[in-house]
Amino acid sequence: MALEDLPDHLIHKIMHLLPYEEAAKFSVLSKSLYSSWLSFPTLNFSYKSTSSEDVSHEYQTFFNNFQKTLQLRGPYIKGSLHNLSIYYCRDRSIVYPKVFDALLNFAIENKVKELNITEPNNKCDFYWRDMRHLDDFILNVNNDSLGPLFSSQFLTVLKFIGVGVPSFDAFIACPKLEELLFKTCDGFQTINVSSSSSLKKVAVECCRGLKGIQILDGKVLHSFMFEGHGIAKQQRCALDISDCPALRVLKLNGKTTTTDRWLNRTVRDLRYFEELKIWYCDMLEKVEFENYNLKKLDLYCCVKLKEVVVDVPNLLEFYYDYSSMSLPISNLPAKCIVNIKFLCEPPWISTIFLFKRFLSYFNHVKELSLSYVKFEEMIFPKESLRYNLYPIYELRHLKLESLLDLSIPSGRTLTRVLKSLIHLVPKPSTITLYTGITERISTLNFEYGN
Amino acid sequence: MSSSVEAITVLSSDGDEFKITVSAAKLSKPLNWMLEDVCFSDDCDEVPTIEVNSKTLVKVIEYCEKHAPRANSGASDSDAEELKKWDIEFMKMDVKDILFHILMAANYLHMEGLYDLACQTAADLMKGMTVSQIRKIFHIKNDFSSEEQEQLRRQHPGCSFD
Numbered sequence: 347m348a349l350e351d352l353p354d355h356l357i358h359k360i361m362h363l364l365p366y367e368e369a370a371k372f373s374v375l376s377k378s379l380y381s382s383w384l385s386f387p388t389l390n391f392s393y394k395s396t397s398s399e400d401v402s403h404e405y406q407t408f409f410n411n412f413q414k415t416l417q418l419r420g421p422y423i424k425g426s427l428h429n430l431s432i433y434y435c436r437d438r439s440i441v442y443p444k445v446f447d448a449l450l451n452f453a454i455e456n457k458v459k460e461l462n463i464t465e466p467n468n469k470c471d472f473y474w475r476d477m478r479h480l481d482d483f484i485l486n487v488n489n490d491s492l493g494p495l496f497s498s499q500f501l502t503v504l505k506f507i508g509v510g511v512p513s514f515d516a517f518i519a520c521p522k523l524e525e526l527l528f529k530t531c532d533g534f535q536t537i538n539v540s541s542s543s544s545l546k547k548v549a550v551e552c553c554r555g556l557k558g559i560q561i562l563d564g565k566v567l568h569s570f571m572f573e574g575h576g577i578a579k580q581q582r583c584a585l586d587i588s589d590c591p592a593l594r595v596l597k598l599n600g601k602t603t604t605t606d607r608w609l610n611r612t613v614r615d616l617r618y619f620e621e622l623k624i625w626y627c628d629m630l631e632k633v634e635f636e637n638y639n640l641k642k643l644d645l646y647c648c649v650k651l652k653e654v655v656v657d658v659p660n661l662l663e664f665y666y667d668y669s670s671m672s673l674p675i676s677n678l679p680a681k682c683i684v685n686i687k688f689l690c691e692p693p694w695i696s697t698i699f700l701f702k703r704f705l706s707y708f709n710h711v712k713e714l715s716l717s718y719v720k721f722e723e724m725i726f727p728k729e730s731l732r733y734n735l736y737p738i739y740e741l742r743h744l745k746l747e748s749l750l751d752l753s754i755p756s757g758r759t760l761t762r763v764l765k766s767l768i769h770l771v772p773k774p775s776t777i778t779l780y781t782g783i784t785e786r787i788s789t790l791n792f793e794y795g796n
Numbered sequence: 797m798s799s800s801v802e803a804i805t806v807l808s809s810d811g812d813e814f815k816i817t818v819s820a821a822k823l824s825k826p827l828n829w830m831l832e833d834v835c836f837s838d839d840c841d842e843v844p845t846i847e848v849n850s851k852t853l854v855k856v857i858e859y860c861e862k863h864a865p866r867a868n869s870g871a872s873d874s875d876a877e878e879l880k881k882w883d884i885e886f887m888k889m890d891v892k893d894i895l896f897h898i899l900m901a902a903n904y905l906h907m908e909g910l911y912d913l914a915c916q917t918a919a920d921l922m923k924g925m926t927v928s929q930i931r932k933i934f935h936i937k938n939d940f941s942s943e944e945q946e947q948l949r950r951q952h953p954g955c956s957f958d
Contacts, residue, residue: 347896349918349934356899356915363919371927374948375936414951 350378357382366390384419387428391415409445416452427456433464434508450491459522460503461495465530496520502544506531513555518542528553530575536560556583564590568618574600574626588612597623606632613637623665624648646687664711668704684708685715688723698726702736705770709738714771715745721755721779726766734769742775749782764790804831807843808850820860823867825906847904852897859886859910867909887917892935 349357357379361369366388373383393408430453432445446463453461492511495501501520510532518526519541528537529551537550540562550559551573561567567590574583584603587593593616598604604627613619613635623644624630630648636657643658644665645651654666657677664678667687678684686705708714718724724746744767755763767777778789803817806827821827830844846853862882866875889895895918902911922930931938940948 347900348892349896349936352896352899356903359915360918360922363915364922368923371922371930373951374927374940374945375931375934375938377939377944379936380948418951 350376354382354385358386361386362388381422385422386419387423387426388431389415389419389423389427389429390431390433392433412445413448416448420452420456423456425455425457427453427458429460429462430456430458431460431462431464433462447491450495454494454498457500458498459500461501462503462505463507463509464505465508492516505529527551530554538562539564555581557581558584558586560586562589564592566592568592569595571595571597572599572602573597574602591616592618594618595621597621598627599623599625600627602627603629605629606634609633610635627651668701678708678711680710680712682711683713683715684711685717687717688719698730699733699735702770706736706738709740711741713743713745714738714741715747717747717749717782719749721746721748721751721763722759724766725759725762726769731765731769734772737769738771739773741771742773743778744771744774744776745778745780747780747782751781752784752786753781754779754786754788805843806853807845808853809845809847810850812850812853813843814850814853814857816857817861817864820857820864823860823863823907823909827905848901849897852894852901855886855889855894855898856901856905856907856910860907862886863909883913887913891918891921891933 357372361372361383369386369388370383372379372386374380391408391412430449432449449463492514495504496516496518498520500522502522503525504518504520504523505525505527507527507529508531509528512533513535514533515536516534516538518537518539521541522544523539523542524544525547526539526545527549528534529549531553532555534553534556536558537556538560539545539548543563543565545561545564545567547569548559548561548564548567549569549571550556551571552575554575556575559572561570564587567587570587570590570593572583572585575581582601582603585598585608587596588611596613596619604624609624609630613622614637616637617639619637619640621642621644622640623642623646624633625644625646625648627648628650631650632653632655633645633651634653634655638659640656640658640661642663642665643656643661644663645654646665646667655677659677659679661679661682663683663685665685665687686708705714716724746763746767754760763779764777768774771777773794774792776789776791778787780787803815804821806814806816808814816827818831821831827846848856863879866879887895889898895914899911899914899918901907902914921933925933930936
């Protein structure tokens with residue numbers, strides 16, 4: 347039996363497992379495989395910028411090829427389009443309205459299941475995204491064409507990266523929708539999802555001007571992720587995910603209307619909750635909730651946060667930053683691994699007692715990991731070594747991570763780092779040093795006689 | 797089905813008899829349905845036929861027997877790792893001779909694991925290969941006329957025929 351003797355759906359499955367460019371090779375292998383290729387229900391278009399200066403010609407060629415492909419393969423795909431993806435480039439400010447309209451019409455007519463409009467190199471980084479000119483690489487679309495898409499009966503995956511609309515409230519009601527991603531999209535005022543009871547995953551990242559997200563009837567939603575746009579001048583986004591009882595993962599990063607009460611109310615009744623991450627939330631003052639299943643808790647740079655009172659008996663990982671030195675944390679279970687980030691500045695002599703007292707809250711945990719920018723920042727000033735206040739006697743496993751060092755320290759630096767660590771944790775079983783960038787790891791084992 | 801039966805007998809499309817344990821047969825939905833059928837009770841001698849040739853059926857049964865313990869009880873990570881290695885060895889077979897027969901059989905017998913494995917094996921054989929290499933691996937004859945090739949070349953500017 348030969349490849350060509352297989353029924354089309356098996357050939358399509360093999361094509362599906364290959365990168366699109368490689369799957370396209372089927373079209374030139376033989377006549378019979380060419381016809382299998384025509385009906386392959388996946389269409390990808392990548393706009394590849396050449397070095398040519400004539401951008402409008404380049405665009406015209408792309409558009410012509412795009413239309414030809416739709417005309418050629420459309421009749422064979424006939425309303426069973428599995429995946430339609432367009433990857434465009436942000437290097438050039440090109441407007442694509444014609445492509446987008448043709449794409450959406452084709453997608454809707456052929457009952458598309460997965461639609462990706464993606465800028466493949468898109469990064470969403472807190473430090474540089476405020477500086478760049480977002481408009482240069484936004485795909486501008488007319489909101490009329492979005493209506494039918496947002497109420498499609500067939501859509502299961504929708505990913506928009508870098509799509510811009512004139513000021514628009516998106517109302518999405520797709521009964522089969524499972525995954526929704528909006529990233530660096532511009533112009534959406536609010537995103538409202540309803541009647542999408544298959545929805546499992548929602549991510550909204552860096553959408554400028556977004557004022558609110560509401561998810562109604564998210565019966566099986568298990569992951570919700572929000573990241574704000576920029577730091578300084580971002581719009582505060584209101585989140586309503588109170589109707590999502592199956593939530594497992596909740597990640598919020600940036601300005602939201604998340605208050606103490608909102609968090610408590612949202613998290614309280616989640617029976618399957620496993621992971622909570624809250625970064626840069628400037629309204630939160632006290633994190634207080636009980637959750638039996640929570641495994642991972644990550645709080646970072648919440649500047650007003652003063653207190654964390656959580657009852658999470660099954661927590662395995664706790665991430666925190668050392669910005670508020672007198673943070674009382676109660677009830678961390680002993681099986682927990684704690685990671686404390688020190689990204690602002692090392693604690694100096696005046697605050698070293700507070701620092702040690704802070705760390706003594708983690709006396710009983712399974713492993714304590716301290717992340718610094720450089721290993722040297724862990725070295726305590728000599729004077730502070732004289733007073734052995736708040737040593738962590740119970741802790742057995744200590745890890746020290748450096749975010750910028752490329753290698754494990756040696757010589758005198760190593761001695762001084764270890765001296766400070768032993769001062770803090772007098773009876774360790776292991777001390778591990780780790781470099782974040784180069785992933786070097788070195789572990790020291792301690793054995794004690796009776 | 798009587799609980800005393802531990803293995804069942806099936807016929808291949810070539811008419812050869814094969815034994816397959818009950819737990820292994822459960823990997824296939826249609827075989828599982830057959831198991832529930834009366835014809836496997838002790839007092840029945842009718843042997844069902846599976847529309848798969850002998851050579852392929854040997855391999856399919858080998859796969860089922862290997863995977864059955866894990867599928868039925870769940871397994872540790874080290875077992876899963878071992879099984880993965882076994883799968884790779886198992887899939888080292890002649891493409892023209894048997895790979896696509898296995899794929900068809902897995903499809904016919906609704907065996908998801910074997911189906912995915914066979915498709916992945918075929919895809920991996922193509923990855924990074926040129927068109928002429930793929931033709932050679934899968935014994936595909938280039939039946940395009942030179943005019944047709946020219947036309948295709950225009951359609952797929954990025955795709956080489958060689």
